[in-house]
Amino acid sequence: MLKEYTEKLLxxxxxxxxxxxxxxxxxxxxxxxxAMLSPVDWSAARAIAELGAGTGVFTRRINRRIAPGxxxxxxxxxxxxxxxxxxECPGPEYHPxxxxxxxxxxxxxxxxxxxxxxxxxxxxxxxxxRSRILDAVRSAIAPTGTFIAFQYSQQMRxxxxxxxxxxxxxxxxxxxxxxxxxxxxxxxx
Numbered sequence: 001m002l003k004e005y006t007e008k009l010l011x012x013x014x015x016x017x018x019x020x021x022x023x024x025x026x027x028x029x030x031x032x033x034x035a036m037l038s039p040v041d042w043s044a045a046r047a048i049a050e051l052g053a054g055t056g057v058f059t060r061r062i063n064r065r066i067a068p069g070x071x072x073x074x075x076x077x078x079x080x081x082x083x084x085x086x087x088e089c090p091g092p093e094y095h096p097x098x099x100x101x102x103x104x105x106x107x108x109x110x111x112x113x114x115x116x117x118x119x120x121x122x123x124x125x126x127x128x129x130r131s132r133i134l135d136a137v138r139s140a141i142a143p144t145g146t147f148i149a150f151q152y153s154q155q156m157r158x159x160x161x162x163x164x165x166x167x168x169x170x171x172x173x174x175x176x177x178x179x180x181x182x183x184x185x186x187x188x189x
Contacts, residue, residue, distance in 0.1 A: 049075065
C-alpha cells in the first residue's frame, strides 16, 4: 500500500512538472492494465515494446508474464521515472525516446515487434511528434503484430485508422480518468 501511495505521489509530482509529457495525474488502474494486456499472447510473443512506462504499472506485469527469451523494450522519457524503473524492474531494455522505437529495435538486432503497448498522451503532443512516433510504431511492428494504446478521448481514431486496417475501441470506466483502449492490427505499409 505504501509503494502504491508513493508511486501516485511521484506520478502527480511529475505531471505537475511536465503535463505535456505525463498525461495523467495518477498511474493507470488495474482495470486498465487488464484491458491493455489481455490481448497479448504471452507464449507466442518474442519481442514487445512499451511506450510511456511511467511508474511501471504495465512494465512489472509484462515483465512477470513474458516467456523466456522474449525481449522487452521499455521507453520512458522522464529520467526520474525511468531510473526508478530500471532499479526496481531489471530485465527490460530501457530507452528515453519513443520516437526512436524503430531505430532502437533494429540496431538491437531484433526483428519486428509482436506487440507495442502505449500509454503515451498523444493528444497533448505536437502533430509532428505524434506522427513520428506513430510512423515508428507502424514500421517496427510485425505484419501480424498488435498495437494497443489507451487515450482519454477518441481523438486518435482517424490517425490510427490511417495506419492500421483494423482499429477496435473499448472503454474502461474504472480508471482515473476513464480511458479508451485502441487495439490496432494489420499495419498499412
